[in-house]
Each structure stands twice: as C-alpha cells, then as structure tokens.
Amino acid sequence: MLFLRLLLFVVSFGFLGVAAAIVLYDLYLAFELNRILRLGEREPTDVAAEQAAAARPEGSSLFTSTAGMPSEGSPAPGTTAADAKTSGPVARPAFYLPPRSAGPRRVIRWSAAGKLVVLAALSSLLGKSILVVPDGFAAVRVSQISGVRPGTLYPGTHLLLPLIQRAQLFDIREKVYSTAASENPRDKGFEILTVEAREGLSVGLAVTVRYRVDPRHLDYVDANLPQPIEDEIVAPVVTSTFRDLAPNYIVRDVFSVKRDEFRQRATQAITARLAEDQIIVKEVLLRKILLPEQYQQGLQGLLLKEQEDDQVTVDQSIEQKKVKIAESQAEAQKVRQIKRAEGDARTRVLMAQAESDSMQYTLPLKQKQIEQSKLEAEARKQTTIEDADAAAQARVKNAEAEAQAKVIDTKAEQQRRTMLADTQNEETVRGAEAAAQAKVIDGKAEKERQDLLADAEANQIRLTAQAGAEKMQLEASALKVNPMLVQLTVAQRLSDKVQIMMVPTDGKFFFTNDVLKSAQAFPGLNDPPARTGGKQ
Numbered sequence: 198m199l200f201l202r203l204l205l206f207v208v209s210f211g212f213l214g215v216a217a218a219i220v221l222y223d224l225y226l227a228f229e230l231n232r233i234l235r236l237g238e239r240e241p242t243d244v245a246a247e248q249a250a251a252a253r254p255e256g257s258s259l260f261t262s263t264a265g266m267p268s269e270g271s272p273a274p275g276t277t278a279a280d281a282k283t284s285g286p287v288a289r290p291a292f293y294l295p296p297r298s299a300g301p302r303r304v305i306r307w308s309a310a311g312k313l314v315v316l317a318a319l320s321s322l323l324g325k326s327i328l329v330v331p332d333g334f335a336a337v338r339v340s341q342i343s344g345v346r347p348g349t350l351y352p353g354t355h356l357l358l359p360l361i362q363r364a365q366l367f368d369i370r371e372k373v374y375s376t377a378a379s380e381n382p383r384d385k386g387f388e389i390l391t392v393e394a395r396e397g398l399s400v401g402l403a404v405t406v407r408y409r410v411d412p413r414h415l416d417y418v419d420a421n422l423p424q425p426i427e428d429e430i431v432a433p434v435v436t437s438t439f440r441d442l443a444p445n446y447i448v449r450d451v452f453s454v455k456r457d458e459f460r461q462r463a464t465q466a467i468t469a470r471l472a473e474d475q476i477i478v479k480e481v482l483l484r485k486i487l488l489p490e491q492y493q494q495g496l497q498g499l500l501l502k503e504q505e506d507d508q509v510t511v512d513q514s515i516e517q518k519k520v521k522i523a524e525s526q527a528e529a530q531k532v533r534q535i536k537r538a539e540g541d542a543r544t545r546v547l548m549a550q551a552e553s554d555s556m557q558y559t560l561p562l563k564q565k566q567i568e569q570s571k572l573e574a575e576a577r578k579q580t581t582i583e584d585a586d587a588a589a590q591a592r593v594k595n596a597e598a599e600a601q602a603k604v605i606d607t608k609a610e611q612q613r614r615t616m617l618a619d620t621q622n623e624e625t626v627r628g629a630e631a632a633a634q635a636k637v638i639d640g641k642a643e644k645e646r647q648d649l650l651a652d653a654e655a656n657q658i659r660l661t662a663q664a665g666a667e668k669m670q671l672e673a674s675a676l677k678v679n680p681m682l683v684q685l686t687v688a689q690r691l692s693d694k695v696q697i698m699m700v701p702t703d704g705k706f707f708f709t710n711d712v713l714k715s716a717q718a719f720p721g722l723n724d725p726p727a728r729t730g731g732k733q
Contacts, residue, residue: 205324212317216310223305322359329354335412336364337419345420349412365419369412371479374431378403378487390436392443400448401487406435406467407479414475422474430474438466452486459483 330336330352338346340362350364357364376390378401390402408431410418423429442463443451451459464481471478675682 202324202327202329205320205327209317209320209324212313212320216313216317219306219313220310227305325359326357327354328357328364330364330366333368333370334366335369335415336366337415338362339365339419345416347416349415351412365415367410367412367415367418369410371407371409372427374406374408374427374435375484376402376404376435378485388432388436390439392440394443394446394448394451396447398448398489398492400443400451400489401485402439402483403485403487404435404439405482405484406431407481408471408476409479411475411477417475426474426476431471431476434470435467438463438470442466448488448492452488456483456486 328336328350330350332352334352336350336355338348338350338357340346340358342361345365346362355364375387377387379389390404391399392402394400410426418426442459446455446459450456460481460483463483464478467481468478672682
C-alpha cells in the first residue's frame, strides 16, 4: 500500500506537469502566430524601410540612412503628389498577409489542461486517503469538523477522508526517562534530581523509569495531554513523587535499610498518577543514591567504629568458645577414661565366662576329633590299597606298551640306518668329486695369485729403486748448492737421541767431517736389512 500511495502521488504530479506543458505550448504557439500576423499586417513602406535599414552599410548614421527615404504618406523625391496618386499601388512583399478581423488567433486547450488537473487532484486525494502506520507506532483520526475521532489505528494500512481528516502518529514503544544524581559527563543531558531527607540533607537520586503510552486511549492523549509527554508530564510526576516521599525517611534508611521500600512506594505513586493520563509504567529503577559529602565522612567514621566494636565482640566470642571447647575436651577425656575402665572390666568378666564355658565343650570335642581321626585313617588305608592296585595295573599296561614301542622303534631304526647308509654313500661320492674339483680350482687360483704377487713385488722394487735414485740425485744437487743441508739432515735423523749439540766456532764443518768419517769407517752400518721373503 505504501507503494500504491507513492505511485498515486507520482501520477498526480505527472498530470500536473502534462497540463502545464499543454498550456505553455499553446501559449507559445499563439504568441508566435500573433507575431507573424503582426508582421504581415504592416504597410509596404514599413517593410521597405526595414529592408533598407538592414542593407545600410556599417558606420552610417541613422539620420543619413533615413534622409533619402520618403516618409510614410509623402511622395518619392523627384515626383509630385499627383504622380504618386496616378502611379498605382506599391509592390508588397511575398510574406505580406492581409489584415484580419479582431479576435483570438490561437485557441488555448484549457479544457484538456483542466481535465488533467482534475485527474491530478483526484490522484493526490486518493494518495492522501491512504495512511500507512509503521511498526512501533499508532495513530488517531483528527477530523476538521468533529475533532479527534475515537479508536486507534494500529500498524498497517488505513483509509482517511482527504481534506477532512488527518492522522496523528504516536510512538507506542517503551521509552526511558532517566535522571542523574550529580553532574557527570557520562550522564550528560539528564536532569539532576535532588531530594530533601528528614534531616534536611540533600540526597542525589539517579532514577530510570520505563513507560509507554496506552495505545487504547490515544484519542484521550491527543485531545487532553500536552506534547511532548516526557517533558511535560513524566518528568514533573517523577521528580515531584520522589521529593514528596523523601522527607518521610532519614538518609540512612534511604540508601540502606528501607531502600527497596522507598523505591516500591515511589513506583506505586508514579504508576497511579501516570495511569490517570493513560501512561503505562513498566518499571522504576533507583540506580544510584549520592549522599552529602559531610554525611559520607561521618558515616565512614561510624562504620569504622562499628567495625572495631564488631571486632572486639568477635574476639570475645572466640575466647569464650575456646574456653568452652577446653572444658568440653576435659569432660570428654574424663568420660573416655571411665568408659575405658568399664570396658576393660567387662572384657575380663567375659573372658572368664568364655573360658568356663569352653571347658564344658572341650571333652566332647576331643572325643569327636579322635573319632574323626580314626575315620580318616581308615579312609587313607582304603585309598592307599586302591592306589596300589591302580598303579600295578598301570605298570603292566605300561610294560606292554613299552614292549610294543621297542619293537616298532627297532624296525624304524633299521630302516633309518639303511636309508642313512645309502645317503652317506651318495654324499661321500659327491663330496669326493667336489673336493677334487675344489683342489684343482684352488691350485689354479693359488698359482695365479703367486704370479700376481711376484709381478707386483717386482714392480714395487723397480719403482722404489727409481724413486731412490731420483731422490739421491736431487739430494746431491741440493748438497752441491748448499752444503749446510748435510748438518740439517744429520740433526733431523738424530733428533730423537740427541737433545743438545755443541759446535766449536773455530772449526769449519767440524761435526760434518766427523760424521762422514765415522760413516766411512763402518760402510755397512746404514744399509737396509735384507727381506726374508720374496725374490732377492
């Protein structure tokens, strides 16, 4: 329905636009036609003058351009009036139209425009007759003739009489009215509510009231209550109620003992007063109570003293309880000792009675034990005889079974030995053949190995000899160049045996000469030992 209402308004504006366009178009055509007709009704002399003015060169003045032209109704220059009269009619332009009689030259379509305007008005009235009440709202009809009509229009689509009735919307959702106990940036915009207690002290109250308008009586609300309701009715009722009830209580009762009672009485009073104005109160909350600063300081001191008094009382009660506990523990210990002594005496009495009673039953019990022993001996004897017979029969059967088993084992052993002998013979023949083949292969392999070892050893000796010869040549060339290398070489060879060497400063190659002489005296001392195996 909201779309239909919007569509009707759009159609209405469309009809108005089309009507205005038709009228403007007709007026434009009439204006153009009149202009053309006025242009055709002018005299030829006027037309010729306009043509001459159009053909006038630039820079020429108006007086020079019109001086040579004859004026309207005067003869041309060089002619007389009689010649002008007898010369005949002047030539007219091609677009010249004869004059018409007075009257409308273009008909304006006022009837079509009026019909469109009527259609636009009807569409607009139909659109205004449709009322769409959104969710969370309700409305009442207000007549221009009879005033507010009874009945509530709930969310949905409703019809109104256009130009006679209008709708007044009301928010029927729950609203919240809050006050602040003091100036606080968080409660900015809230009214500060302070009340006077019985002592005359100012107490700040932070109150929240949840309420909503009764949708069943919106006609009464619209006709009798001022708007807005929150500022004009709810706020004064709430503040006046709390200020009327606060003097009946002292400050201590308001914030501690009778806080709930104070809130309930205020709730009942606010609900009753707002119900007269068709306002439903859902809940009244007393969020915070701000006490005077001096009262808070005195209350804190009083609370500290009460806490100290309570602490002393608690300590005294604890000490009294400790004394009672000690007395009860002593009484319990005494009772336990008495009970223990009585229990020991009763135990001894019962033990004596039990011993005397047991003696009465001892002899019959012994006799029964002897008879039972005899019966057990006879049973054991009978069992032993039966076991011996069973064992003899078992031994006989075992002997027979062993004899049969020995016969079967003897036959099986003979067969096994025969098969083993045949198998051993075959294995011996095959083993001898394999051993012969293995010895032949081993001999060939050993021969090849010895040949390879001999060749490798010959090659090693050859390469060692060549390397030794090359080394000797290099050492000889090095000694020729630097004879001091002999001393270095000898020192390196004897480094594991000699730690300090003393060389005289006045002898040249002293140590070297002695070493060489000793080496010449024992020519076979430095020869390498001969190898015991392999080729010489």
